[in-house]
Amino acid sequence: MDYTHLPQEGKSYSLFPQIRVNTELSEILTRAFELYDKCPEIRQKILHDLDAYALEKKKKRLADAAWARKQTLPLDLNALPGKSQAKIRLAVGSPRMTPEVVYMFIILEQTFHSLTDKQATERIKDSMTLQFFFDLYNYRTPPARSTRHENVRKISKATIKYILQQQLRLVLDKALDDFKHLTVDSTAVWANCQWPTDSGLLKDVFYRGYHLSQQLHEKFGIPNFLPWFMRTWLSKIDSLNFQINTTSGKGSKEKRKKLYLELYAVVEKASTHMSREITKRRIQKESVNLAPSKVQQLNTLWTRIEGYISDSKVIMAYSRERIIEGKKIENGIKVISLSDSAAAFITKGDRETVVGYRPQLGRSENGFVTALIVPKGNAADAPKLLPLVEDSIKNTGVVPSGVSGDDGYWSTKGVDGVKVIDGVDWVSISGSKGKRHTSKEDWDSEIFKNARRMRSAVESLMFVLKDILGFGRLRRRGIEAVEIELLQKVIVYNFRQMGIVEKKIRNKERREKAKQFQAS
Numbered sequence: 001m002d003y004t005h006l007p008q009e010g011k012s013y014s015l016f017p018q019i020r021v022n023t024e025l026s027e028i029l030t031r032a033f034e035l036y037d038k039c040p041e042i043r044q045k046i047l048h049d050l051d052a053y054a055l056e057k058k059k060k061r062l063a064d065a066a067w068a069r070k071q072t073l074p075l076d077l078n079a080l081p082g083k084s085q086a087k088i089r090l091a092v093g094s095p096r097m098t099p100e101v102v103y104m105f106i107i108l109e110q111t112f113h114s115l116t117d118k119q120a121t122e123r124i125k126d127s128m129t130l131q132f133f134f135d136l137y138n139y140r141t142p143p144a145r146s147t148r149h150e151n152v153r154k155i156s157k158a159t160i161k162y163i164l165q166q167q168l169r170l171v172l173d174k175a176l177d178d179f180k181h182l183t184v185d186s187t188a189v190w191a192n193c194q195w196p197t198d199s200g201l202l203k204d205v206f207y208r209g210y211h212l213s214q215q216l217h218e219k220f221g222i223p224n225f226l227p228w229f230m231r232t233w234l235s236k237i238d239s240l241n242f243q244i245n246t247t248s249g250k251g252s253k254e255k256r257k258k259l260y261l262e263l264y265a266v267v268e269k270a271s272t273h274m275s276r277e278i279t280k281r282r283i284q285k286e287s288v289n290l291a292p293s294k295v296q297q298l299n300t301l302w303t304r305i306e307g308y309i310s311d312s313k314v315i316m317a318y319s320r321e322r323i324i325e326g327k328k329i330e331n332g333i334k335v336i337s338l339s340d341s342a343a344a345f346i347t348k349g350d351r352e353t354v355v356g357y358r359p360q361l362g363r364s365e366n367g368f369v370t371a372l373i374v375p376k377g378n379a380a381d382a383p384k385l386l387p388l389v390e391d392s393i394k395n396t397g398v399v400p401s402g403v404s405g406d407d408g409y410w411s412t413k414g415v416d417g418v419k420v421i422d423g424v425d426w427v428s429i430s431g432s433k434g435k436r437h438t439s440k441e442d443w444d445s446e447i448f449k450n451a452r453r454m455r456s457a458v459e460s461l462m463f464v465l466k467d468i469l470g471f472g473r474l475r476r477r478g479i480e481a482v483e484i485e486l487l488q489k490v491i492v493y494n495f496r497q498m499g500i501v502e503k504k505i506r507n508k509e510r511r512e513k514a515k516q517f518q519a520s
Contacts, residue, residue, distance in 0.1 A: 023129060024496070025111065025127065025129050025130075026129045027499050028107065028111060028492065028495045028496060028499075029104065029107065029129065029133075031495045031498050031499065032103070032104070032107045032495055034170070035163075035166060035167055035170050036100070036103060038166075038170060039166045039170075041162070041166075042103065042159075042162065042163055042166065043099045043100070043103075045158075045159040045162055046099040046102055046103060046155060046159060047099050048159075049154055049155050049156050049159055050096070050097075050099070050102065050151065050154060050155075052154075053154040054096070060292065060293045060296075063291075063292040063293070064291040064292055064293050067291045067292055068291065096151075097143055097147065097148070097151045098137060100137065101133075101137060101139075101143065102151050102152060102155065104130075104133065105143075105148045105151070105152050106152055106155060106160070106163075106488060106491075107488075107491070107492060107495070108120075108124065108130075109152055109488060110469060110470070110485075110488045110489045110491075110492045111492055112124070113469075113470045113475075114475065115145065115148050115149050115152065116145045116146075116148075116149050121145060124142050125141075125142055130142065155484075157480060157483060157484050157487070160484050160487045160488060160491070161487060163491055164372075164395060164487055164490060164491050164494075165394070165395045165396075167491060167494055167495070168368065168370055168395050168396045168494070169396070169397060171368055171494070171498060172396065172397070172398065174498075174502075176366060176368075176498060176501045176502065176505070177364045177365065177366040177368055177501070178365075178398070179364050179368075179370055179392070179396045179398040179400060180365070180398070180400055180401045180402065181364065181365040181400060181401070181402050181404070181451075181454065182362050182363070182364065182370065182371070182388075182389065182392050182400040182402070182403045182404070183362070183363045183364075183403075183404045183405065183451075183454050183455060183457065183458050184360065184361065184362050184363075184371070184384075184385060184388045184389075184403065184404070184405040184409060185360075185361055185363070185405065185406065185455075185458040185461075185462070186358050186359065186360045186361070186381050186384070186408070187358070187359065187361070187462050187465075187466075187471075187472070188346040188348060188351070188354040188356060188357075188358055188472075189354070189356050189357050189358075189359060189466075189471060189472050189473070189474055189486075190354055190355065190356045190472060190473045190474060191337060191340050191343035191355055191356035191357060191474055191477070191482075192339070192340065192473075192474050192475055192476065192477050193336070193337035193338075193339055193340050193343060193355060193356075193477070194337075195355060196334070196335070196336050196337060196355065197241075197244075197245065198260070198315060198319040198322070198323065199240065199241040199244045199245065199259075199260070199263055200241055200245070201311070201315050201335055201338065202237065202241070202263065202267050202312060202315055202316070202319075203234075203237050203238055203241045204338055205308040205309070205311050205312045205315070205338060206230075206233070206234060206237060206267070206270050206271075206274070206308070206312065207234060207238075208304075208308055208338065209274060209304075209305050209308035209309055209312075210225070210230050210234065210274070212301055212304055212305050212308075213225035213274070213277065213305055215301065216281070216301075219294075219297070219298075219301075220288060220290060220294060220297075220298045220301075221288060221290075222281060222284050222285055222288055222298075223281065223284065225274065225277040225278075225281065226273075226277060228273050229269070229273070230270060230273065230274075233266050233269055233270045233273075234270070236266050237263065237266055237267065237270070240259055240262055240263045240266070241263070243259050244256055244259045244260065244263070247259065256323070257323060257324060260319070260323045260324070261324070264316060264319075264320065267312065267316060268316075270312075271309060271312050271313065271316070274305075274309050275309055278305065278306060278309065285298065285302060308338070311335050311338065314333075314335055315335050318333055318334060331344060331345050331377075331378065332377075336355060337355070337477075339477050340477040340478060340482075341478075342357070342376045342377065342478060342479040342482070343355055343356050343357065344356075344357075344358075344376075344377035344378045345378060346358050346378050347378070356474065357374055357375075357474070357482055358375065358378055358379060359372060359373065359374045359375075359486055360372070360373040360374075360375070360379075360381070360384045360387075360388055361388075361458075361461070361462075361490075362388050362389070362391065362392045363457065363458055363461050365454070366497075366501050367457070367460075367461060367497050367500070367501070368494050368497055369461070369465075369490045369493060369494060370391075370392040370395055370396050371388045371389075371391040371392035371395060372391070372483075372486060372487060372490055373387055373388060373391060374479065374482055374483040374486060376479050380408070381405075381406075381408035381409050382408065382409055382410060382411035382414055383411065383414065384409075384414075385403075385405060385409045385411070385414035385415065385417075385418060386413075386414050386417040386418055389403055389418050389421065389424075393421075399421060399422065399423030399424060400423075400424060401423065401424065401425045401426070402424070402425060402426045402427070402428065402447065402451060403418055403424060403426075403427045403428070404427075404428040404429070404430070404451035404452070404454060404455060405428075405429055405430070405455075406429070406430050406431055406434075406455065407429055407430060407431025407432060407433035407434050408431075409429055410429045410431075410433040410434055410437065415427050415429065415437075426442070426447060426448070426451075428447075428448045428451035428452065430451075430452045430455055464493065465489065465490075465493055468493075468496075469489045469492060469493055470489070471486065471489050471493075474486075
């Protein structure tokens with residue numbers, strides 16, 4: 001790519017201070033590009049991710065072209081080209097998004113909660129702050145929705161994690177926090193899926209599986225699955241699902257049980273038919289002659305169809321036990337979401353049950369998020385204490401002198417593991433468990449009292465993350481995509497927090513100067 005029209009190496013990319021309109025967006029982007037200035041490796045990592053994506057696309061194009069050439073044999077069979085061993089490299093092609101623009105959209109995605117919905121698109125188009133930036137990089141209009149979405153999605157988790165780490169090093173360099181006090185906590189966040197019901201899941205698996213099975217001929221030249229009675233069965237499944245979910249009042253439990261028995265009978269017929277069709281079409285699927293990219297698409301679609309039918313059998317098995325036999329089913333056995341298999345039921349005390357994830361966070365004394373771990377399913381807090389402390393150390397480069405958490409983080413292995421880290425002076429676990437395993441002298445000391453008081457500050461962190469940055473409702477699916485989304489939200493939150501802490505420091509300095517002036 002040719003970047004000669006852009007600011008050269010070593011020159012400032014901190015462009016937003018030139019904008020006189022002082023908005024929260026401009027302040028966040030100012031700090032974001034201050035970091036971009038100080039850490040040129042961010043640009044290199046973004047470029048590396050974009051190049052890796054472009055190289056993968058080029059490999060697919062070349063593989064498809066080689067397949068197309070082989071479809072027409074040359075007259076001289078000895079002239080068939082052999083497999084090229086040359087290393088594939090990127091050449092100069094059509095212009096693409098610069099790393100600066102991609103970096104900006106990484107920040108904007110969580111500032112606006114999206115890059116593609118109508119509201120976000122209008123804000124990107126109408127913002128004077130962003131228009132200044134686009135003009136500088138010769139964009140007459142902002143990049144298209146699909147373009148910005150595609151480019152941001154190609155940035156790896158390692159790059160996003162690196163941005164967070166360098167952000168926290170910048171906080172340390174600016175003396176906005178010393179990261180010597182770490183408070184840990186977890187929270188429940190909603191996955192991008194519906195509340196699961198057995199009947200709703202059974203309806204969805206067959207609707208999706210059958211819909212995909214009717215795309216085989218148009219996309220890949222393979223005969224579609226025979227409809228047989230599928231349309232009638234799907235209509236019946238939909239009707240029974242509606243009746244099950246709207247049945248209420250006296251005797252509703254028995255009515256629902258009868259409806260489920262009808263549902264199981266129809267589902268078994270549909271499952272038998274779809275399984276038979278999968279077996280019949282598998283030979284045709286394996287023998288079809290397609291370009292490599294088409295083969296990959298076919299394998300993905302086929303895997304999804306087989307996965308839906310497999311899920312239907314699992315759901316049927318535990319649903320019969322739960323509904324008909326009245327047995328309690330463990331959460332690990334249940335299918336929670338067809339689109340996000342890593343999501344789980346999150347239950348904490350008397351709070352509302354959430355279908356999603358339970359991310360673990362570490363907060364510094366001045367309110368910066370220094371650690372984030374996103375475990376799969378409804379993981380317990382206690383085993384995550386040591387990993388959270390280690391993640392904070394890795395991100396900030398600072399060993400906290402004190403660590404505090406609620407009694408959910410108590411475990412002998414975890415607490416002892418943190419205490420043996422060189423530089424950690426104390427570990428405070430509040431609640432009954434913490435009090436039981438802490439000496440009275442330590443429990444009543446000012447350090448431990450202050451640590452317990454700091455616990456309330458974590459609740460304000462959770463509120464800001466969820467209420468302002470949408471931390472509590474996910475848009476992406478899958479454990480790695482969810483972690484990337486939450487990391488992006490944390491980065492935007494920390495940029496916002498930098499402004500708050502800087503303002504507090506300035507106000508404190510003004511008050512001290514005023515006191516000195518009065519004293520003189």
